[in-house]
Structures are given as structure tokens and as C-alpha cells.
Amino acid sequence: MHEASSALTWRPLSPGDARTSADLLNAMEAVDRIGEYYDEQDTLQELIDPYTDLERGSLAAFDGDVMAGFMKTRYQAAPEGVHRIVMDGGVAPGYRRRGLGTRFVTAGVAAAKDLHARHHPALKLAVDVHKPESMAGLPELMTAQGFTPVSYYQHMQHPLGDNVTGTAIPAGLRVEPWSERNDEDFRLIRNEAFQDDPLRAPMTVESWKSKITNQTFRPTVSFLLRDEANGTPAGMLVTMSWDADTAATGVRDARFMFIATQPAYRRRGVAAALIGHALRAAAAEGYDRALVEADSESPALKVYERAGFTPKLRFVSWALDV
Numbered sequence: 006m007h008e009a010s011s012a013l014t015w016r017p018l019s020p021g022d023a024r025t026s027a028d029l030l031n032a033m034e035a036v037d038r039i040g041e042y043y044d045e046q047d048t049l050q051e052l053i054d055p056y057t058d059l060e061r062g063s064l065a066a067f068d069g070d071v072m073a074g075f076m077k078t079r080y081q082a083a084p085e086g087v088h089r090i091v092m093d094g095g096v097a098p099g100y101r102r103r104g105l106g107t108r109f110v111t112a113g114v115a116a117a118k119d120l121h122a123r124h125h126p127a128l129k130l131a132v133d134v135h136k137p138e139s140m141a142g143l144p145e146l147m148t149a150q151g152f153t154p155v156s157y158y159q160h161m162q163h164p165l166g167d168n169v170t171g172t173a174i175p176a177g178l179r180v181e182p183w184s185e186r187n188d189e190d191f192r193l194i195r196n197e198a199f200q201d202d203p204l205r206a207p208m209t210v211e212s213w214k215s216k217i218t219n220q221t222f223r224p225t226v227s228f229l230l231r232d233e234a235n236g237t238p239a240g241m242l243v244t245m246s247w248d249a250d251t252a253a254t255g256v257r258d259a260r261f262m263f264i265a266t267q268p269a270y271r272r273r274g275v276a277a278a279l280i281g282h283a284l285r286a287a288a289a290e291g292y293d294r295a296l297v298e299a300d301s302e303s304p305a306l307k308v309y310e311r312a313g314f315t316p317k318l319r320f321v322s323w324a325l326d327v
Contacts, residue, residue, distance in 0.1 A: 013073055018063040022072065023049035029072040029097050031253075036098045039137045039318060040160075044249040050219050055211045056080050061123075062116045066105060073100040076109035078132075080120045081206045088125040089206065089324075090117040091133045106142070110134075110150045118327060130327040133204065138319045152323040156204070156300060161314035163295040165259075165288040168313050172281035174230065175274050178239055180282055183227040188218065190229060190238040198240075198265035204322065217262070221245045226259055226286045230275055239270035242279040244287070259287035261297040264305070276305065280312045 018026070026048040034042055052059065062078035074096035081088055092113040096105045114132055121130040134152060136143055147154075163169075174180055181187060192213045199205040208216070226244035231237065243263040251257045261283060266275040287295050297314060299306045 013066040013068055015064060015066050017061075018052060018059045018065050018075060018077060020049060020052045020059075022065065023052055025067075025070065025072045026052070026075065027249075029075065029095065032097050032099075033095050037137065037140055039139075040250070040254075042247065042249040042253040044252070046220055047247060047249055050215070050221075051077070054079060054215050056082055056215075058120060062120050064109060064112045064116075066100075068100070071097070073097050074105045074109060076113045076116075078113055078116050078120060080117075080124055082209045082212060084125055084128060084206045086128065087131050088121055088128040089131045089133050089204065090120060091135070092117065093134070101142070106146050107149070110146060114150070114325065114327065121327075132325045132327060134323040135320055136323070138321050143321075147323045150325070152325045154321050155324045156302070156322045158298050158320040158322065159301050159306060159316050160318040160320065161297050161299065161309050162317045163284060163297075163312065163314045165284065165292060165295055169284045169288050170281065170313060171285065172274065172277045172312075174278045174282070177233055178230045178270075178275070178278075179233050180278075181229045181231055183224040183229065183243075187229055187238070190231075191227070191241045191243065192217075194229070194238050194241045194265050194267060195243075195263050197267055217243060217245075221247055223259065226283055226290060226292075228279055228282055228286075230270075230279060232270075237269075238267065239273075240264075240266040240275035240279055242283050244283060246292070256293045257291065259283070259290075259292040259295045261295060264297070276308050277312065280308070284312065 023045045027043040027045050030043045057077060057079050063076060065075040066073040076092065076094035079091045094109050117132045134147065183191060192208060196207040223244040223246050227242060229241045230239045232239055242261055245260045245262045246258055264276055264279060284295055297309055299309055
């Protein structure tokens with residue numbers, strides 16, 4: 006742990022900060038214990054996101070070569086109704102309780118206003134922050150800056166092994182593994198399935214490639230269900246896995262990042278079938294555990310529980326209407 010210095014250097018982030026960003030996030034993990042580790046490639050992927058304007062929408066504090074904290078925003082490409090800008094960030098343990106968090110949040114809101122004015126000025130603006138409920142000092146910081154909690158997300162885990170139960174593929178549907186040929190079907194299902202979710206704007210092709218089919222994507226544990234009669238894609242499941250997590254813990258996780266069903270195919274067991282199929286595939290490929298996140302108010306929570314997932318950690322989505 007580094008001693009706090011009174012003289013910090015402040016500047017926007019750059020792709021060259023990938024290594025020191027990973028060091029900061031891993032130092033935070035050692036204290037906050039949310040199960041997220043990073044390597045340089047992971048943080049670089051975030052820094053080169055096509056919808057992250059580092060010059061206008063980020064800020065970092067450095068104590069020499071050590072990153073003491075940072076803030077980064079991400080604007081939306083195609084928002085509908087409300088332009089929701091996501092703000093992320095953190096402060097290294099040795100630099101906490103010095104007011105850095107307040108400065109980063111204030112700067113993040115100002116950056117969000119600037120980016121909103123440049124990209125979607127005709128829409129309403131909201132700033133979102135998604136963090137673990139257990140993070141010390143977070144409620145006080147968010148409340149003081151005018152944010153309110155709007156939703157809660159349960160992180161759940163499945164031990165795989167002999168605990169995998171099977172669910173039959175619904176009649177009239179067939180399962181397909183991900184491929185370059187059906188990749189666009191995966192993206193469209195995601196967008197259509199979450200079209201009524203105010204926190205999930207449609208993902209563009211560029212955003213899909215940057216956030217989903219990057220180095221953490223696991224195509225052999227990602228599946229689509231298709232209607233055999235007319236070829237319509239009915240649902241999909243996307244799996245990702247972080248090598249940095251495995252290196253740090255020795256546990257290889259299969260994270261089910263998206264499980265989505267087209268509206269016309271709901272209440273037919275599509276999600277349960279996809280989950281069962283992916284659990285078996287993950288177990289067969291040697292994964293130690295499967296992870297999923299679910300809105301605490303969503304009926305999907307019961308689907309995951311029936312599949313054998315149990316609660317692990319709860320996250321909070323804080324929002325500020327600007």
C-alpha cells in the first residue's frame with residue numbers, strides 16, 4: 006500500500022495507462038473483495054471502447070507512477086428517450102478518505118453533461134453508477150452527490166460438477182453454438198429482449214465487438230436457440246471468462262453475461278434450456294463455476310435458482326437525473 010501524497014497529478018486517462026489501471030483495480034479488489042481481477046489487456050479493452058471519450062470523459066490522479074484513483078464515463082450510441090451515461094471509477098485503498106471520490110464523482114457528472122451536449126442534447130440525461138452494495142463509504146458518497154438507488158442486482162454462482170441438472174430443448178427449437186454466421190442474431194436478440202429495460206440501450210455493432218466478442222468471450226459456451234419452422238432466433242446465452250480472475254484465484258469461471266429470450270418465445274422454457282445446455286458445456290470444458298447477474302426484482306431470479314444458482318453478492322445501480 007502506498008502512502009498518500011499531498012501532491013497528485015491530475016489528467017485524463019489514455020490507453021497507455023492500461024498497466025497502472027490494472028494495478029489500481031487489483032489493489033481495490035484486495036480490500037473490496039468483489040471477485041474481479043484485471044490484467045493489462047482487460048483494462049486496455051475498456052480504455053479503447055469506441056464510446057468512451059477519454060479526453061473529455063475521464064480523469065485520473067497519479068502519485069508519481071502510481072494511479073491513486075480514476076473516473077471514466079461511457080456515453081450511449083443510440084439511446085431511446087433518456088441518454089444514460091455510465092460512470093465508473095475507484096480510489097486505491099491507500100488514498101481513500103481524502104476527498105478523491107467526491108472530486109471524481111463531481112468531475113464525472115460534469116463530463117457527462119459535456120458528452121450529452123455533444124451527442125444527444127435533445128434527450129433527457131441520466132448518470133448511472135453500478136457498484137457492490139458492500140463497498141465501504143459508497144452510499145454516503147452517492148447520496149451526497151444527489152444519486153439515488155434505482156435497482157439491485159444479485160450476483161449468483163453455480164458449482165457445476167455433479168450439480169448440473171438438465172432441461173430439455175423446447176419442441177420446435179434447435180440449439181446452435183456461436184459462430185461468425187450467427188453473431189448478428191445474438192446481438193439482435195439482446196437488443197430486442199431488453200428493449201423495455203431503461204438501463205440497457207441497444208448495442209451497436211461496434212459496441213458489441215468492443216464489449217462482448219473481445220478476448221474474454223467464450224464462443225464454445227455461448228449458444229442460440231432457433232425456431233426450426235421459420236428460422237427465427239428465439240433466444241441466446243453469451244459466456245465470458247477473465248483469465249486474470251483464474252490466475253489470481255485458481256478458479257475458472259464461466260460468466261453468463263447475457264441470457265435473453267425474444268418476446269414471442271417467452272414462457273416456453275427457452276432461458277431454462279439455454280442455461281442447462283451452457284452449464285453442461287461449461288462443466289465438460291473444465292470450468293469450475295458458473296456466474297450470473299440478475300435484477301433482484303426480475304422473474305429470471307427464480308429461473309436461476311431452479312437451475313442451481315445461489316446468491317453471492319448484491320450490486321446497486323445508482324442514478325442521477327440531470
